[in-house]
Amino acid sequence: MTFGQVRQRRLSDDIVAQLESMILEGTLKAGERLPAERALAEQFGVSRPSLREAIQKLVAKGLLVSRQGGGNYVAAELGSTFSDPLLHLLESNPEAQRDLLEFRHTLEGSCAYYAALRATAPDQQRLREAFEALQACYAPGSKASRAQEGAADARFHLAIAEASHNAVLLHTIRGLFDLLKHNVVTNIGGMYLQRSETRDMLMQQHRALFEAIIERRAEEAREISHGHILYVQEVLNEAQQEARRVERAQRRQGF
Numbered sequence: 524m525t526f527g528q529v530r531q532r533r534l535s536d537d538i539v540a541q542l543e544s545m546i547l548e549g550t551l552k553a554g555e556r557l558p559a560e561r562a563l564a565e566q567f568g569v570s571r572p573s574l575r576e577a578i579q580k581l582v583a584k585g586l587l588v589s590r591q592g593g594g595n596y597v598a599a600e601l602g603s604t605f606s607d608p609l610l611h612l613l614e615s616n617p618e619a620q621r622d623l624l625e626f627r628h629t630l631e632g633s634c635a636y637y638a639a640l641r642a643t644a645p646d647q648q649r650l651r652e653a654f655e656a657l658q659a660c661y662a663p664g665s666k667a668s669r670a671q672e673g674a675a676d677a678r679f680h681l682a683i684a685e686a687s688h689n690a691v692l693l694h695t696i697r698g699l700f701d702l703l704k705h706n707v708v709t710n711i712g713g714m715y716l717q718r719s720e721t722r723d724m725l726m727q728q729h730r731a732l733f734e735a736i737i738e739r740r741a742e743e744a745r746e747i748s749h750g751h752i753l754y755v756q757e758v759l760n761e762a763q764q765e766a767r768r769v770e771r772a773q774r775r776q777g778f
Contacts, residue, residue, distance in 0.1 A: 634686075676729075
């Protein structure tokens, strides 16, 4: 019987594995600059030549970008689910807006469910900060613009995705972040005009979702998330129907 030689694993491979894990779990974000080589080598407890070798391997894989004299960065396009041209198409198409809400129904419900099961203390703290920032936009006398409110809403849902500890869910939400933010801004404009109670309803729904996750009521968190999206769909459908009625009435006046 013959045995093949056991190949010794290089230290740089261990560093690659660690950095890949940090990218996958979202600790290192797309476009983020890595610490300086000296500091990073000290954190890992390795030599700078081994670290450089690992970085070169990650650059070759397209996960990192090295800039001459400017340091090393996580690839900016990493996780970019939609390009800018497609983003504009989706934003301007009413059917695509409906499709996005249907997609959010499934995606965000799963994020909420797993976040309630898996959120750590640091996750809960980040979620609390995102929730409080969103509530501040709803507060009486708030001067937050719709764009700021939309960004706060999207960051709240992103914090839920981070707390889910599911890499696929997290990177899907991150890739959709700009689209999600614009979708919220578009939605709330029409919803606030359609129903006077919308702001209070959204505030209550987000609070109920936050509390269910913090209190680890996973099934309830998923149902609250589903109910939130269904409410948004209901109000927007009303607004669209009202707009069509107005258009018909205006056309009749023209004859």
